[in-house]
Amino acid sequence: MKTTIFFLVILFQISxxxxxxxxxxxxxxxxxxxSEFLIDTTAEKPLDFENAPIGKESFDKxxxxxxxxxxxxxxxxLNPTFELKYNGNRIDYSEETSTTLSFVLSEIFTTVPIExxxxxxxxxxxxxxxxxxxxQSKTTSFTFHYDTVAPSKASNLRLIAGDKSINISWEYANxxxxxxxxxxxxYKDSESDSYTQKEATSLSTEYKLVDLINEHEYSVxxxxxDLAGNESxxxxxxxxxxxxxxxxxxxxxxxxxxxxxxxxFIATAAYGSYDDGMVKILRNFRxxxxxxxxxxxxxxxxxxxxxIIAKSKVLSFLTRILLEPLVLYANFFLYASILFKFLxxxxxxxxxxxxxxxxxxxxx
Amino acid sequence: xxxxxxxxxxxxxxxxxxxxxxxxxxxxHFGFFTPSIDQESSxxxxxxxxxxxxxGLRFGTSYSFEVFSQDYLGSFFILSGVEYFMVSGxxxxxxxxxxxxxxxxxxxxxxxxxxxxxxxDQLQNLLNIPFVFYAKIGLNYNFWWITNxxxxxxxxxxxxxxxxxxxxxxxxxxxFLLDVLDSDxxxxxxxxxxxxxxxxxxxxxxxxxxxFGKDGFKLGGSYLRFGLALLF
Numbered sequence: 001m002k003t004t005i006f007f008l009v010i011l012f013q014i015s016x017x018x019x020x021x022x023x024x025x026x027x028x029x030x031x032x033x034x035s036e037f038l039i040d041t042t043a044e045k046p047l048d049f050e051n052a053p054i055g056k057e058s059f060d061k062x063x064x065x066x067x068x069x070x071x072x073x074x075x076x077x078l079n080p081t082f083e084l085k086y087n088g089n090r091i092d093y094s095e096e097t098s099t100t101l102s103f104v105l106s107e108i109f110t111t112v113p114i115e116x117x118x119x120x121x122x123x124x125x126x127x128x129x130x131x132x133x134x135x136q137s138k139t140t141s142f143t144f145h146y147d148t149v150a151p152s153k154a155s156n157l158r159l160i161a162g163d164k165s166i167n168i169s170w171e172y173a174n175x176x177x178x179x180x181x182x183x184x185x186x187y188k189d190s191e192s193d194s195y196t197q198k199e200a201t202s203l204s205t206e207y208k209l210v211d212l213i214n215e216h217e218y219s220v221x222x223x224x225x226d227l228a229g230n231e232s233x234x235x236x237x238x239x240x241x242x243x244x245x246x247x248x249x250x251x252x253x254x255x256x257x258x259x260x261x262x263x264x265f266i267a268t269a270a271y272g273s274y275d276d277g278m279v280k281i282l283r284n285f286r287x288x289x290x291x292x293x294x295x296x297x298x299x300x301x302x303x304x305x306x307x308i309i310a311k312s313k314v315l316s317f318l319t320r321i322l323l324e325p326l327v328l329y330a331n332f333f334l335y336a337s338i339l340f341k342f343l344x345x346x347x348x349x350x351x352x353x354x355x356x357x358x359x360x361x362x363x364x
Numbered sequence: 365x366x367x368x369x370x371x372x373x374x375x376x377x378x379x380x381x382x383x384x385x386x387x388x389x390x391x392x393h394f395g396f397f398t399p400s401i402d403q404e405s406s407x408x409x410x411x412x413x414x415x416x417x418x419x420g421l422r423f424g425t426s427y428s429f430e431v432f433s434q435d436y437l438g439s440f441f442i443l444s445g446v447e448y449f450m451v452s453g454x455x456x457x458x459x460x461x462x463x464x465x466x467x468x469x470x471x472x473x474x475x476x477x478x479x480x481x482x483x484x485d486q487l488q489n490l491l492n493i494p495f496v497f498y499a500k501i502g503l504n505y506n507f508w509w510i511t512n513x514x515x516x517x518x519x520x521x522x523x524x525x526x527x528x529x530x531x532x533x534x535x536x537x538x539x540f541l542l543d544v545l546d547s548d549x550x551x552x553x554x555x556x557x558x559x560x561x562x563x564x565x566x567x568x569x570x571x572x573x574x575x576f577g578k579d580g581f582k583l584g585g586s587y588l589r590f591g592l593a594l595l596f
Contacts, residue, residue, distance in 0.1 A: 162467040162513050163455070210514055244458035247469035247512035249525035251456055252411040257404055259580035261524025305528075 053117070054105070055228030056148035063105040067124060078129040085123040117147040147228040151175050154183070154222050154235040163245035164214055169206040170222060170235065177203055179226045185209070186234075190217040212242045262308060387430040387560065389441060393567070393591025394423035397449055399473070400582040415469060420451030422473075422587065428481055435489050441481040443500065449473040455513060467513025473583060475506040475573070477533065494541035496563070501534045506573050506583045529573045529583050537567030539593060561595040 054063065067084065084091040084101055086108045093103040108120075122144065127137045155173040159166050168185060180202050186195040187209060200207040200222075212218060221237040246254065253259075309315050396419035402410040426445025433439035455467040479502025487493040509517050509526035517525040542562045543550035553559040571584035 160466045162465055165467070165513060167466050245455040245465040245467045245513060246458050246461065247455045247467070247510060247518060247525075248411065248415045248453065248471055249469075249510040249518070249523070250520045251415060251461070252401070252407075253520050253523060254461075255409040255411045256406045257401075257411065257581070258406055259404075259527070260522065261519070261527035 053145040053147040053228040055146070055226070055230045056150065057229055059106045059109075059146075059148060062107075064102055065105055065122075067101045078131070080126055080128040083125050083127070085125055086120065088123075091122070116149045117145075119143050119145045147179075147226065147230065150230040151180065151224045151226045151232045153233040154224055157220075157222065157235045157238055159220055159238050159240035161240040161242050162208075163247075164210065164212050164242050166209045166212060166218060166220065166240045166242060167206065168209065168220060168222070171205065172224075175224065180224055181227045181229075182225045183207070183222055184225065185220065185222050187218050187220040189213065190219070190239075214242045214244055217241050262305075387433070387439075388596045389428045389430075389443075389593055390425070390596065391428075391445075391565070391591050391593035392423070392425045393565075393589040394421065395569075395587045395589045396420070397422040397587040398585055399449075399471075399573075400585045403582050404580070406579070415456070416451045416453040416471070418451065418453075419587075420449050420471070422447055422449040424448060424475070426477070428479075436486060438485055439483045441483065443477070443479045443481050443502065445477050445479075447473075447475045447477075449475065465513070469513065470511045471508065472511070473506050473508045475504055475571075475583075477504045478502050479533070479535075488541060494544045496539040496541070497537070498539065498567075499534070499536050502532065504531045504533055504571055504573055504584075505529070506531070508581070508583060529581055530575050531571055531573030531584055532576075533569060533571035533573075533584070535567045535569040535589070537565050537589070539563035539565040558596055559594050563593040563595070565589075565591055565593055567591075 082101060084093050084103060091103050091108050093101045095101060120143070121141050123139050123141050125137055125139045127135070130136060152172075152174040154170040154175075156169075156171040158169045160169075161167075166187075170183075172180065182202055183200040183204060185198045185200060185207055187198070188195045189212075198207065198209065209218070209220070217239050218241070219237055219239050221234045223234060224232040309319055398419050399412065401412040424445055424447025426443050428441040428443035431440050431442055450470060450472045452468055452470040454464045455469045457463045457465050479500045481498055481500040484497040484499075488496055506529045507527075508529065511525075512518050519525055540563060542564060550562070553562065567589040568586065569589050570586040573583035574580065
């Protein structure tokens with residue numbers, strides 16, 4: 001009984017860290033059920049590696065996995081020690097700190113050959129004594145998935161040159177598309193020595209390279225990466241030369257069209273001065289309440305609009321009339337108190353409610 | 365952004381409280397439209413047909429309020445509305461203009477309109493025949509812009525590939541009162557939401573959008589609008 005009570009107060013918090021090329025992939029909040037010593041399935045993410053298998057590169061570069069633990073136990077848990085096991089055999093690990101055990105992943109497979117893909121289980125064993133018994137132990141296991149098979153290279157690469165751009169398309173041949181994590185496009189100008197990389201989203205089959213230079217030849221190939229980080233061979237490498245393209249406006253103008261654009265609108269032109277009180281209200285309202293995308297568009301397109309309004313007294317007059325209700329609303333939103341705004345909203349809701357009731361009575 | 369939503373709500377709220385004796389109409393509609401761009405006299409080819417060669421989807425919404433109504437004469441409404449139109453095609457290589465490139469180019473318009481609408485609603489009011497004929501005439505201002513394969517507007521030869529055109533339009537249409545199909549539902553709609561009548565309609569709409577005869581784009585044209593209208 002006493003032993004049981006002691007175990008009930010045991011709280012392990014063990015975190016696993018995979019140290020890979022100087023980066024930590026942390027698996028936090030792995031909690032153990034203190035009585036059964038099993039992985040708490042309600043933990044935030046018990047094992048991240050299950051979703052992202054360990055790839056070939058990790059084995060080649062001697063991925064190091066560190067097991068960090070902290071231990072809070074009752075005073076009757078004596079001499080707790082920890083060790084790591086694979087297939088029942090003790091793993092050669094190092095003690096990085098008093099609460100960290102580390103091992104090199106590839107070293108545990110020296111006797112048991114690893115398959116192309118699959119899973120392996122690492123046991124974390126705690127040995128301890130109590131005042132009532134000795135040589136007690138509890139074990140918890142962590143399962144790692146791995147995949148060392150590189151995906152097949154992309155096939156049927158096609159390039160179509162556009163205006164300062166190249167459309168790239170490809171196909172997945174003999175590839176389980178669900179395992180593709182990303183597609184990386186490598187391209188370079190004929191005058192350049194190094195390739196630039198662009199990343200396409202997984203499962204996409206096309207990508208558009210933009211901001212290229214017309215009349216320059218570009219070489220392009222792509223690589224596929226699976227979820228384990230395994231990379232395919234390079235696809236075939238093709239070349240394309242972006243060339244100028246006429247969009248509809250340019251084509252229309254070259255066909256003799258005389259449209260040269262321009263607008264008509266804007267308060268400043270309508271009221272005659274940037275410092276006019278009405279303009280100031282509208283400006284403040286715009287800056288305080290309208291979304292940034294609206295303001296950006298406004299700044300982009302407003303100058304030519306204002307020019308035309310300013311030149312026409314009739315347009316200025318009509319624009320002022322159209323803007324009056326907006327000025328009224330802007331004035332209200334800018335200068336009415338919060339209490340007054342809510343009061344107005346409440347009154348409007350009340351009016352709607354009363355109106356609905358009146359209609360019901362009328363029809364009854 | 366939440367402020368913007370609140371503003372939109374309060375802007376539109378007054379429409380909910382229009383008095384029943386001053387009826388208002390909200391409608392939404394769509395149609396397939398081709399602007400008369402190729403009819404510009406200075407053109408040596410037909411650029412719209414060459415690049416797009418199809419109708420674009422045009423849809424919109426409008427709000428109108430009653431300014432005059434008499435059982436034997438019908439009613440007049442003032443209408444304001446906004447629409448959206450877009451058509452896309454592929455650009456042409458500069459050096460070989462007969463060859464189509466893979467760069468998508470788009471013509472987009474946002475027409476706004478204000479119009480006077482006459483409703484010949486005596487059939488409905490006096491004879492309970494669920495049809496309303498109507499005619500409208502009004503002014504337009506069409507914002508437009510053209511984008512290239514990169515989604516950008518690119519100016520050319522001192523011309524801007526975006527702008528606005530003024531013009532006018534007229535429309536002739538017929539509305540069918542849906543209330544006759546399910547009068548109970550119609551009464552419920554009125555009780556719950558204050559909707560006095562719901563209609564489907566078809567309208568022949570014709571516009572001339574060319575800055576009243578000036579050079580440049582002719583963004584008008586004729587098309588059929590199909591839609592739904594709610595009378596408050």
